[in-house]
């Protein structure tokens with residue numbers, strides 16, 4: 665992990681190998697956290713690393729519902745802000761894929777594939793108490809803490825309730841998982857055309873630094889590369905579908921764009937997800 669200061673009080677925990685990037689803003693009136701890691705204890709360690717105590721944190725913002733951006737919420741008593749759809753999905757997950765039984769089953773499944781990960785997850789999630797956002801918004805929310813403005817703007821795309829966090833003074837944009845830098849994006853909950861549209865809005869911020877949800881700090885070139893990957897994969901998949909090709913035939917096409925194969929299998933997974941979304945769109949169209 666690397667800890668970088670992007671502007672006065674603007675800190676990013678760049679966790680290339682550990683998980684999602686986490687943001688922290690320090691002001692004279694307290695701190696703001698942007699996303700919390702899967703393991704609450706990791707959140708505590710990040711705060712310790714920069715000498716910020718839990719009570720100093722005045723606000724937590726979740727960019728979207730995925731566990732690697734929200735499960736560390738339990739550390740905080742302060743308000744937690746997210747888009748309405750983010751909160752709704754988290755709430756629904758409590759009785760489904762995030763029930764204690766479902767989480768244990770997921771860990772047990774991984775045990776055979778990655779026993780070290782499973783051991784760590786079992787240990788670090790033993791006292792997990794999934795904590796929902798306490799405040800929601802619709803289109804955007806502007807907050808000022810210690811005289812520093814923070815804008816949270818709904819974008820959708822990666823998930824229906826995905827938001828970005830914009831610090832206009834420092835011109836830093838926390839893009840959440842709208843951006844995976846230098847690696848395949850995770851698209852399980854994504855609407856691909858909406859994601860492409862959201863990504864195309866990002867250059868309008870004219871940010872000095874863009875913090876992706878995963879990967880290294882980036883700018884317009886990396887956003888353009890991601891848009892290119894998504895558009896090329898989407899268009900190629902639509903062509904296959906139009907020609908009546910099966911999913912297996914489509915995935916076998918060697919002409920799809922490549923990132924370095926990381927995470928393993930995601931290239932194929934993303935083609936399948938797009939094939940599925942396009943098939944549903946075709947079925948729904950009159």
Ligand SMILES: [Zn+2]
Nearest residue numbers: 728730841850
């Ligand atoms: Zn995500």
